[in-house]
Amino acid sequence: LNARITVNPRQTIGAVNRRLFGSFVEHLGRSVYDGIYEPGHPAADADGFRTDVIELVKELGVSAIRYPGGNFVSGFRWEDSVGPVADRPRRLDLAWHSTETNEIGLHEFQTWLDKVGSELMLAVNLGTRGTLEALDLLEYANLPGGTALAERRAENGRASAFGVKMWCLGNEMDGPWQLGHRSADDYGKLAAQTARAMRSFDPDLELVVCGSSSATMPTFGEWERVVLTHTYDDVDYISCHAYYEDKGDLPSYLASGVNMDHFIDSVVATADHVKAVRGSDKTINISFDEWNIWYNTRFENVDKIQGVDNWPTAPRLLEDQYSVADAVVFGSLLIALLKHADRVTSASLAQLVNVIAPIMTEPGGPAWKQTTFFPFAATSQHAVGTALDVAVESPTYDTADYGTVPVVDAVATHDETTGAASVYLVNRSTDDEVTVTIDLAPYRRNGADVHATARTLADDDIHAANTLQQPERVQLHANDSVQRDGDTITIVLPAVSWTEILLA
Numbered sequence: 001l002n003a004r005i006t007v008n009p010r011q012t013i014g015a016v017n018r019r020l021f022g023s024f025v026e027h028l029g030r031s032v033y034d035g036i037y038e039p040g041h042p043a044a045d046a047d048g049f050r051t052d053v054i055e056l057v058k059e060l061g062v063s064a065i066r067y068p069g070g071n072f073v074s075g076f077r078w079e080d081s082v083g084p085v086a087d088r089p090r091r092l093d094l095a096w097h098s099t100e101t102n103e104i105g106l107h108e109f110q111t112w113l114d115k116v117g118s119e120l121m122l123a124v125n126l127g128t129r130g131t132l133e134a135l136d137l138l139e140y141a142n143l144p145g146g147t148a149l150a151e152r153r154a155e156n157g158r159a160s161a162f163g164v165k166m167w168c169l170g171n172e173m174d175g176p177w178q179l180g181h182r183s184a185d186d187y188g189k190l191a192a193q194t195a196r197a198m199r200s201f202d203p204d205l206e207l208v209v210c211g212s213s214s215a216t217m218p219t220f221g222e223w224e225r226v227v228l229t230h231t232y233d234d235v236d237y238i239s240c241h242a243y244y245e246d247k248g249d250l251p252s253y254l255a256s257g258v259n260m261d262h263f264i265d266s267v268v269a270t271a272d273h274v275k276a277v278r279g280s281d282k283t284i285n286i287s288f289d290e291w292n293i294w295y296n297t298r299f300e301n302v303d304k305i306q307g308v309d310n311w312p313t314a315p316r317l318l319e320d321q322y323s324v325a326d327a328v329v330f331g332s333l334l335i336a337l338l339k340h341a342d343r344v345t346s347a348s349l350a351q352l353v354n355v356i357a358p359i360m361t362e363p364g365g366p367a368w369k370q371t372t373f374f375p376f377a378a379t380s381q382h383a384v385g386t387a388l389d390v391a392v393e394s395p396t397y398d399t400a401d402y403g404t405v406p407v408v409d410a411v412a413t414h415d416e417t418t419g420a421a422s423v424y425l426v427n428r429s430t431d432d433e434v435t436v437t438i439d440l441a442p443y444r445r446n447g448a449d450v451h452a453t454a455r456t457l458a459d460d461d462i463h464a465a466n467t468l469q470q471p472e473r474v475q476l477h478a479n480d481s482v483q484r485d486g487d488t489i490t491i492v493l494p495a496v497s498w499t500e501i502l503l504a
């Protein structure tokens, strides 16, 4: 098969916001406890944080991290997680049928963020709590001093404010599983009231209102319209959440990015509809603050933990093991996000460690990279500057779920300051390699020489994974098929593969 793309620095989509490479740490399973935090582990630092995990998070290149949930946040009392650790209450976590020890809270998490070099993005509980508790947390976190709450923060070890910029107004409030689940109308009113109150503290906060928890929700579309009708003037982003899995139809699964494209386009259309109706000149962007591959039916593992006398601490939940095919789809989701860089200006890979995660750990043992680590780390490192529409000309194939879709999907980025460009490509064919011709004429307008290097994720066994036993089974490999001929280069993409080309 053959395909063709053009790298043209003038064919811009939008600036690549660093926040696209965010992630998510929820108090869920072994994400925090036995994940980022394991005092007594040989690699733990003085604060109990695993330094091997810190190094991997840095290598992954994560910008902002959403915290502390997720479903967890809808039953969370933030006050439990600050102050002397010995005084913090153990609490039930109804979302995940677990015990929350509160050993790690806001202060400890910020300490960890300082070590990994990422920014905090906080979610407030609008499920079982309301505007006042959100305001209290905001004041505790962001007021420099002068009130009881700010003084309490100082007594608890942080004299200066946390300065949290980005705030999520609850989590998945459309989901019947959510503690405090509401109708779009009820949630829209509460979110608007809370947003206005938070903005009266600081008008420069960046606020995310909950969109649908997936595009398959029965209220999808209408939820966004109603919620934004209430909140349009008071928020900056609406959230999108999407998880994909292979349900036994690999060709459809490989085309998951097509679904993500449509999802984003639909939410943009709905937001712009509300904008038009209101005659507003403000544009609402998307915070795609949960996206990933997730194999578990939403509550499958949790349903195994039952009983009023059974509330484990940090149980193994949602510990999906990712294959090469999963990483290829994952890479294509990153391509979909970049293709919408003009409107998706923030995104959070859900999640980061142990729970549907690119990084896995074993208690007392090693930490390793899942297959999905590689596309994320490469894209985060190299997708810099402006996203470019590469006008893909590709053969197509038929899928049961998404109709006729292109075999090859691609996007490029261009860093105006260095002149470097990167191209991300996915070959969705299960059988055929594709030779892609890349027209670089517009990129080489000044005739400058271009050096191209490429790395590909592919394997004869598309089900291969990195495991505790074989932590380095799957890696990125140099793609040596790249050939240059004047203004064009060609590259061969193996079947079921994800590729990054760097042009410098």
Ligand code: AHR
Residues within 6 Å of the ligand: 026, 069, 070, 071, 072, 171, 172, 213, 290, 350, 351
């Ligand atoms: O990321 C796992 C869960 O998925 C989150 O807690 C929730 O927001 C979503 O349903």
